[in-house]
Amino acid sequence: MSALTIEHFDTQIVDLPTIRPHKLAMHTMHGQTLVILRIRCSDGIVGIGEATTIGGLAYAGESPESIKINLETWFAPLLIGQDASNVNAAMQRVDRAIRGNTFARSAVETALLDAQGKRLGLPLAELLGGRLRDGVEVAWTLASGDTGKDIEEAERMLDLRRHRHFKLKIGAGEPARDIAHVAAIKRALGDRASVRVDVNQAWSEAVAVRACRQLADAGVELIEQPLSRHDRAGMVRLSAHSPLPLMADEAIESVQDSFALAQMGAASIFALKIAKTGGPRAVLRTAAIAEAAGIGLYGGTMLEGSIGTLAAAHAFATLDKLEWHTELFGPLLLTEDILIEPPTYRDFQLLIPKTPGLGLAIDEERLARFARH
Secondary structure: OOOOOOEEEEEEEEEEEEEEEOOOOOOOEEEEEEEEEEEEEEOOOOEEEEEOOOOOOOOOOOOHHHHHHHHHHHHHHHOOOEEOHHHHHHHHHHHHHOOOOOOHHHHHHHHHHHHHHHHOEHHHHHOOOOOOOOOEEOOOOEEOOOHHHHHHHHHHHHHHHOOOOEEOOOOOOOOOHHHHHHHHHHHHHHHHHHHEEEEEOOOOOOEEEEEEHHHHHOOOOOOOOOOOOOOOOHHHHHHOOOOOOOOEEEOOOOHHHHHHHHHOOOOOOEOOOHHHOOOOHHHHHHHHHHHHOOEEEOOOOOOOHHHHHHHHHHHHHHOOOOOEEEEEOHHHEOOOOOOOOOEEEEOEEEEEOOOOOOOOOOOHHHHHHHOOO
């Protein structure tokens, strides 16, 4: 074994306030909770990672509390003493000993890559094969539920040149009312912006058949996860008849899920999320499956803070085609950041750092202020 080893795991739960409540079909967020992981190596380099989910257990099978406990109880003993410079071997060791826990895995893989990038003097994108772009275009989610407020918010984002693609969270209300809300926003924005919808698994197939046609008539661009993630056969049938492309999101909880969905023809777009597949390297495996099957790519988010957002951006920067862009707006939803320099959003894009590793540094004072004790 190399003399360069993993020495210590440090995990902290961080609670950050948001600019407004963020309404989804299954939960309304009033703040965001991050799990920050720092892996210290024997050469003194510290790699940083993040694991973030939505609404505790409302969205997925991991919560901030379970992530922290599992990182400390299972991941740390497995990896401490292992070669810090061989990310592939470390994650293979995790694969053999731990099932699921993709959010925690993503934090570990990100931290190991960050440390290796710092060690070699390479940004994460270059470590993953090389960037093909210096920025990724970012969509903004309109989730107040109030049509007038959402239109005002979209107009402000266009004026600031921050976003020109907008996603609407629907599904919690009555379908006809949701569709009327979406149609009014699209009419107000016209050709100046694209509008997408995310149903968050809330519809039955019978409701979705009619709603897809109505949303297409309203000028919507795509529909994200209209049916339950378990209803793959329903997604296949709906994809065959929908005038709009369907995007799989919650249905992808592993790289293996992406292969099955591609094989069945269940969706024409995949939402890529590092937390759902287990890290920046893992998400590129899902991207490769999609590309081989002719499926479009969309850079998704779990509303991560700046660390997780930049980790995803570095991975997405290496993709040949990212025709549906990204929604890496998580840091913009927060009123506070724990980085010395927060990510840069300009001209509708998130710019990707060119300094080693993730290209970020934690503000220790702010971290201490928002860390849960």
